[in-house]
Amino acid sequence: xxxxxxxxxxxxxxxxxxxxxxxxxxxxxxxxxxxxxxxxxxxxxxxxxxxxxxxxxxxxxxxxxxxxxxxxxxxxxxxxxxxxxxxxxxxxxxxxxxxxxxxxxxxxxxxxxxxxxxxxxxxx
Numbered sequence: 001x002x003x004x005x006x007x008x009x010x011x012x013x014x015x016x017x018x019x020x021x022x023x024x025x026x027x028x029x030x031x032x033x034x035x036x037x038x039x040x041x042x043x044x045x046x047x048x049x050x051x052x053x054x055x056x057x058x059x060x061x062x063x064x065x066x067x068x069x070x071x072x073x074x075x076x077x078x079x080x081x082x083x084x085x086x087x088x089x090x091x092x093x094x095x096x097x098x099x100x101x102x103x104x105x106x107x108x109x110x111x112x113x114x115x116x117x118x119x120x121x122x123x124x
Contacts, residue, residue, distance in 0.1 A: 018070060019081040026062040026072035052110055052118035059110065061101060071101055
């Protein structure tokens with residue numbers, strides 16, 4: 001709640017609130033199995049492990065079918081929140097650099113801010 005409550009000072013209050021809720025949902029789902037027991041009835045799926053070819057570290061992602069659809073991608077040293085269409089989610093920083101994830105079934109593509117692209121498979 002502290003992160004959410006500090007959104008009043010953000011440049012984009014709406015995106016700050018969306019991001020704070022998405023990160024919290026991802027954390028709850030990752031650490032509490034009970035939060036995942038009714039997945040077929042809710043709007044949230046994950047966290048999934050993205051097994052990406054040629055990528056050494058694991059990546060975890062949670063998908064939230066809200067309005068707008070939101071993804072949370074957890075890299076080893078950071079968490080990114082992308083807003084998208086339900087298939088493609090993009091987080092763009094103030095300089096236009098983006099992290100993007102596309103999903104089609106269990107296949108996905110992860111594009112990191114450094115421009116590297118990885119083909120991945122989502123595993124629950």
